[in-house]
Amino acid sequence: MQQTIVVKIGSSSLTSDEGGLNQAKIRFFAAELAQLRRQGYAVLLVTSGAVAAGFREMGYTVRPKLLHEKQASASVGQALLMQAYQAAFGQHEIRVGQILLTRSDFVSRKRIHNAQMTIEELLRHGILPIINENDTVSVDELKFGDNDTLSALVANLVRARRLVIITDTDGLYTADPRKNAGAKRIDRVSEIDEEVYSIAGDSGSMVGTGGMRSKVEAARIAMRGGVPVFVGRVADPGDMLLVVEGTGKGTYFDTSAHNLPMKKQWLGFHSQPHGKVIVDEGAEIALVTRGKSLLPAGVKEVIGDFHPGDVIEVAGPTLRTIGRGVVNYAAWQLQAVRGLSTEEVQKRIDVSRIEVIHRDEWITLSTAVK
Numbered sequence: 001m002q003q004t005i006v007v008k009i010g011s012s013s014l015t016s017d018e019g020g021l022n023q024a025k026i027r028f029f030a031a032e033l034a035q036l037r038r039q040g041y042a043v044l045l046v047t048s049g050a051v052a053a054g055f056r057e058m059g060y061t062v063r064p065k066l067l068h069e070k071q072a073s074a075s076v077g078q079a080l081l082m083q084a085y086q087a088a089f090g091q092h093e094i095r096v097g098q099i100l101l102t103r104s105d106f107v108s109r110k111r112i113h114n115a116q117m118t119i120e121e122l123l124r125h126g127i128l129p130i131i132n133e134n135d136t137v138s139v140d141e142l143k144f145g146d147n148d149t150l151s152a153l154v155a156n157l158v159r160a161r162r163l164v165i166i167t168d169t170d171g172l173y174t175a176d177p178r179k180n181a182g183a184k185r186i187d188r189v190s191e192i193d194e195e196v197y198s199i200a201g202d203s204g205s206m207v208g209t210g211g212m213r214s215k216v217e218a219a220r221i222a223m224r225g226g227v228p229v230f231v232g233r234v235a236d237p238g239d240m241l242l243v244v245e246g247t248g249k250g251t252y253f254d255t256s257a258h259n260l261p262m263k264k265q266w267l268g269f270h271s272q273p274h275g276k277v278i279v280d281e282g283a284e285i286a287l288v289t290r291g292k293s294l295l296p297a298g299v300k301e302v303i304g305d306f307h308p309g310d311v312i313e314v315a316g317p318t319l320r321t322i323g324r325g326v327v328n329y330a331a332w333q334l335q336a337v338r339g340l341s342t343e344e345v346q347k348r349i350d351v352s353r354i355e356v357i358h359r360d361e362w363i364t365l366s367t368a369v370k
């Protein structure tokens with residue numbers, strides 16, 4: 001079977017701080033991806049740059065900050081971006097298709113299944129799918145914002161052989177190399193822990209958004225989905241091939257030892273929580289380290305309005321989010337029985353399952369840093 005590589009290119013690699021597309025860079029990346037295809041890989045491109053490409057046309061002098069200004073810029077810029085890719089890939093006789101996704105598409109299993117079918121159909125016809133966030137309809141609280149997370153979700157969706165996140169820095173350094181001349185590159189990361197999160201900083205450019213932090217978060221999502229990740233620079237002809245051969249200019253993130261099945265990936269990375277409960281220490285240990293279900297006795301506080309079957313977030317006594325799961329109670333029911341023993345609960349209310357969250361419907365996210 002043909003192996004799929006998902007390549008994400010950030011705004012900082014396609015545009016300049018003053019805005020507008022760098023056509024030479026687009027032509028360069030098209031040539032690099034064409035070469036990958038000649039090697040037999042199926043290629044999917046996740047591209048940023050719509051806002052950066054469009055804001056000057058809108059008359060703004062710098063990348064706008066307000067949502068409606070960014071959305072209008074993206075509307076202009078997305079067309080320019082696709083026009084540029086179409087022309088550049090056309091030089092290599094590669095046809096392209098546009099796919100615009102929002103976070104809420106991933107929340108709906110049906111919608112994301114449809115997107116997956118479309119991607120597969122395009123690939124079957126030899127067409128290179130070009131994906132961006134659907135910026136003009138995304139609302140603030142549901143925005144990916146940067147495309148790093150989007151690229152990881154896409155890579156998991158198509159079970160990619162590798163996710164390649166191209167940026168303006170050649171990998172993850174021990175500190176932001178723009179600010180710290182002594183920073184050293186980390187060539188390989190096999191596990192993303194607090195230390196890795198703590199060294200990854202914000203964007204260093206005027207056009208990028210997520211910085212290295214969102215790339216590390218994206219790497220974590222892909223690694224747990226079983227997709228290895230490369231984060232680094234592709235700037236000279238042939239660099240892309242070096243990346244897939246394992247000698248690229250950047251950092252390689254290995255797949256996680258704890259790959260998640262699709263259902264748990266959906267729970268952890270796609271689902272939209274409807275509320276939250278805060279649990280006591282005993283319940284936190286039971287859930288996170290002992291693989292147990294959550295019982296009403298361990299619930300201290302109930303926040304928000306949810307119904308049985310909704311996904312809720314769970315925080316420990318320090319208020320740090322430890323995971324997510326499918327809840328078997330409505331918020332009002334749980335409010336009435338929180339802290340009570342199973343026997344007491346059964347006397348008071350009628351629920352189909354006694355567990356607040358069953359362990360099969362639970363995912364631990366305790367290393368996630370928000």
Ligand SMILES: Nc1ncnc2c1ncn2[C@@H]1O[C@H](COP(=O)(O)OP(=O)(O)O)[C@@H](O)[C@H]1O
Nearest residue numbers: 010011012167173175201203204208210211212
């Ligand atoms: N530890 C780090 N290692 C490397 N780069 C870092 C680190 N911390 C912060 N950065 C910054 O992240 C930037 C890349 O992210 P970003 O500007 O969002 O790029 P893109 O537009 O490609 O998504 C780099 O230019 C760098 O300044």
Ligand SMILES: N[C@@H](CCC(=O)OP(=O)(O)O)C(=O)O
Nearest residue numbers: 011048049050051147209210
């Ligand atoms: N969807 C937006 C992405 C915004 C952005 O800056 O992302 P990135 O450069 O990946 O940090 C766009 O096309 O402008």
